[in-house]
Amino acid sequence: MISYPISKINIGLNITEKRPDGFHNLETIFYPIQLQDVLEVVESDAFEYSASGIPVDGDGKDNLVVKAYELLKRDYKLPPVKIHLHKNIPAGAGLGGGSSDAVSMMKMLDQLFQLKIQPNKLFDYALSLGSDCPFFIDPRPVFARGRGEVFTDVQVNLSSFHLILVKPSVHVSTAEAYSQVEPHKSRLSLNGLVKFPVTKWKGNIQNQFESSVFAKHPEVKEIKNRLYDEGAVFALMSGSGSAVYGLFRSEKRGIENSFPKDYQIFRHKL
Template sequence: MIAFPNAKINIGLNVVAKRPDGYHNLETVFYPVKLSDALELVEADKTELSVSGIKVDGDPENNLIFKAYSLLKQDFQLPELRFHLHKTIPFGAGLGGGSADAAFTLKMLNHRYELNLTDEQLISYAARLGADCPFFIRNRATFAHGIGDQFEPVELDLSEYSIVIVKPGFSVSTVEAYRNIVPMKPDFNLRGLANLPVEEWQENIKNNFEKSVFPIYPQIQELKNKLYELGAVYAAMSGSGSAVFGIFRHLPMDLDNSLPKGIFIYR
């Protein structure tokens, strides 16, 4: 069985308050994009995970795919499985690749072994794996708030646009991104994003992390500026970085050659 866990971008990201537990309350819109990994599962004598494509660091037992499988196996009789992940979504980019892999693992197991779990039940399992994992269960435009784990649907359709994602050859750690963040009340309520023309997003939709990340990594700001130079109607860092996306009505003819060498480009 094969599935293709897709990435997401954050359209707007407001850090609105620091919580007593040390976490921060956020507001953002998750939007699914077609950039995807490939995930295969087959029955085997021993449960294991192999990886191709982008190198995945760490022990397989700590991978979210393995954790998702182990989580369901606590409640259901599942066979030993061999997972193979072809990794395409870059790490440390704010694109949710690991969370997508975990959520799709849950959905694949539910379908393959007829566990009859509802979306709500799958979301409950996914929430135990990571704050944004539940988004990938329904995998549609969503307003997220709380610590990024409370969801409301948003009727947002960008199918008439092209989305370009670029990432430099480094990542931004979450700790680093939060270090200089200043919570503030947003000027625009992202629940109303779908009612605002994309051409007006540049003046109204902000990612608060850009203020804390750009001074440390000016290369990311340069990539954002370059996307605007190439004709993007909106460009921003996704999540806490380091990927930047641009939304285009018409893609430039020579896009790849117009961007710096040595960066990840998805179009």
């Protein structure tokens, strides 16, 4: 069985407070984009995991697709499987690729072995693997609160824009990014700000992670500035970084020449 886990961008991200459980409450808009990995799982005589495409740091057993399999195996009599993950979504980018892979893995196992996992149980499994994992169960534009798992549908349509996504050769640790941010509640909610025309987003919709990430990795700030120089209507770092996206009114050709050759650049008509 094969699936194609998608990714997301964050339209704004406010860290509002630190919770007693050690997590943070936040506000963000999750918006799905069709930058996809490829995930295959088949029943096998022995468990096996392999990967290709964009390299992922760390041991294979720490990959979220393996953790998703082990999580379900504790509650269901799962046979050994052979997993292959082809990565197109860069890690350490703020695009939710690993979270999306994990949720796709659970949904495939549910279907392949007829586990009949109830929706609320799948949600709980997903949340135990990562705060943004539940979004990928039914990815659609949402205003997210809490840890990022409390959803309200939001009317955001970017179909008239072209997206340019730039990932520099730096990896931003999510844990490190959270340790550097100072939580505070914004005067205006993202749920209201996102209703403005996209041309009004610049200067109004912010990502609170940018200040600390830009200070440590100035090349990430330079990407955002360059995207605006190239004509982006709106540009923002996604999640805790390090990928930065720009929204353009028309297809932008030759933009690769504006960035170092080791940067990963993706283009997509939204």
